[in-house]
Amino acid sequence: VVGFQPGLTKMKLVVLVTGANSGIGLALCGRLLSEVPEGLQLCLACRNMHRAEVARSALLTSHPTAHITLLQMDTSSISSVIKAAQEVRLRYEHLDYLYLNAGIMPNPQLDVKAFFKGLFSSRIISMFATGEGILTQQDNVTSDGLQEVFATNLFGHFLFARELEPLLCHTHRSSQLIWTSSSNAHRSAFDLEDMQHRRGTQPYSSSKYASDLLSLALNTRYNKQGLYSSVICPGFVMTNLTYNILPSFLWTLLMPIFWLIRVFTHTFTLTPYNGAEALFCLFKQKPESLDPYAKYHSLTSGLGKNYTEPKKMDIDLEMSELLYKKLLILESHVKKKNSL
C-alpha cells in the first residue's frame, strides 16, 4: 500500500477524496494539506494508479511531510467499490471526511442553437451559471448493466459510503460526507421512474440532482449516528471534464470573455483552486450547523475573491425518501448478483 503507515490513523483526521488525481479533487487535497499539513491522513481514491501516483508526488513536492496514501477504486464498478471499501475498513478505524467528488460527463454536446437563443433571452445569466438547456450527453452501459453516469457519479459513491458505515457512524464523534454536485442539477432532468436516466439525454444533470436528493435522505437516516451529508457546487471550472465540451483552442480564445462574465456571475470560478472553495469551507464547519436543504456554492468575485454561499435546493423530503428506497433495492440486487 503506497504511503500507508499503520498506527497513524489514531491521532490524525482521516480524509478520503474520490477523483483526487485531477481538477477540483486534486486542488482540494492541496488546500487541505496547506491548512493542516501535519494533522491529516489523506487518502486519494482514484481509478488509475499511475495518475494517482503522479498526483501524490505533486502533493508531496509542495508538502514533503504530508501523509498521503492511495486507494484504487473505479466508482462505476460494483466489485471495485466493494473491494476498495474492504481495504479502507482494514486500514482505518474511522473516517472523518469522505469527499464524494469523482464524476464524468461523457460525450458532451453543446446545443449551439439553444445557446444562441439563450444569449438573446432573459435566461442568459442562468444559462451561463448552470448550463441549463444547452448541454446533452451520450451515456454508456457498464459491465454491471448500469448507466455509466449514474454508476460513476452517484451509485458507486452511495455503495461506498454504505460499505463504510462502521467507520463513519460513531456516537462520540461526527463524520462528514461531502458531495461535489453542480448548478447543472435540475429537477426537470430527473425522473424517479428512470433514476438511471436510461431514456433521456441529460444523464449528468440527472445524476447531480439525484445526489442532492440522496444527501438529504442520508441526513434523515444517519444524523443520529453522527454522520452528516452536504452538497457543494464548485461553479464553472476549467478541468478535464469541461475541456471535453469544446475544442481546446476555443477555450483558450474564450478565456478573456470568461474573466469578463465573472464580473456579472460569480459562478465562473474557473480554476480548480477557486472551485474547491466550498469543499474546503465545509471542512472547517461544524457539520451540525449545516443546512441539509442547502447547496454550498463556491463563488469568485470579479476581483478574484473566493467565498462560499448556501442556496436552498429545489428538493423535497418525500422524493428523497423514495429515491433512497430505490437505491437500497438496487444495492441489494447488485450485491446478490455479485454474490456479496
Ligand SMILES: NC(=O)C1=CN([C@@H]2O[C@H](COP(=O)(O)OP(=O)(O)OC[C@H]3O[C@@H](n4cnc5c(N)ncnc54)[C@H](OP(=O)(O)O)[C@@H]3O)[C@@H](O)[C@H]2O)C=CC1
Ligand atoms: N468542472 C466543472 O465546471 C464542474 C465540475 N463538477 C464536478 O466536480 C467533480 C470533479 O470534476 P472536475 O475536477 O471538474 O473534473 P476532472 O475530470 O478533472 O476530475 C474528475 C475526477 O473523477 C475521476 N473519475 C472519473 N470517473 C471515475 C471513476 N469511474 N472512478 C473513479 N474516479 C473517476 C477522474 O479520474 P481520471 O483522471 O482517471 O479520469 C478525476 O480524478 C465532478 O463530480 C464534476 O461533476 C461540478 C460542477 C462544475
Ligand SMILES: CC(C)=CCC[C@@H](C)[C@H]1CC[C@H]2C3=C(CC[C@]12C)[C@@]1(C)CCC(=O)C[C@@H]1CC3
Ligand atoms: C461564448 C461561448 C461559446 C461560451 C460557451 C459557454 C458554455 C460552453 C459554458 C457556459 C456555462 C458553462 C457551464 C458548464 C459547461 C460549459 C458551459 C455550458 C457546466 C454545465 C459544466 C458542468 C457542471 O457541472 C456545471 C457547469 C455550469 C456552467
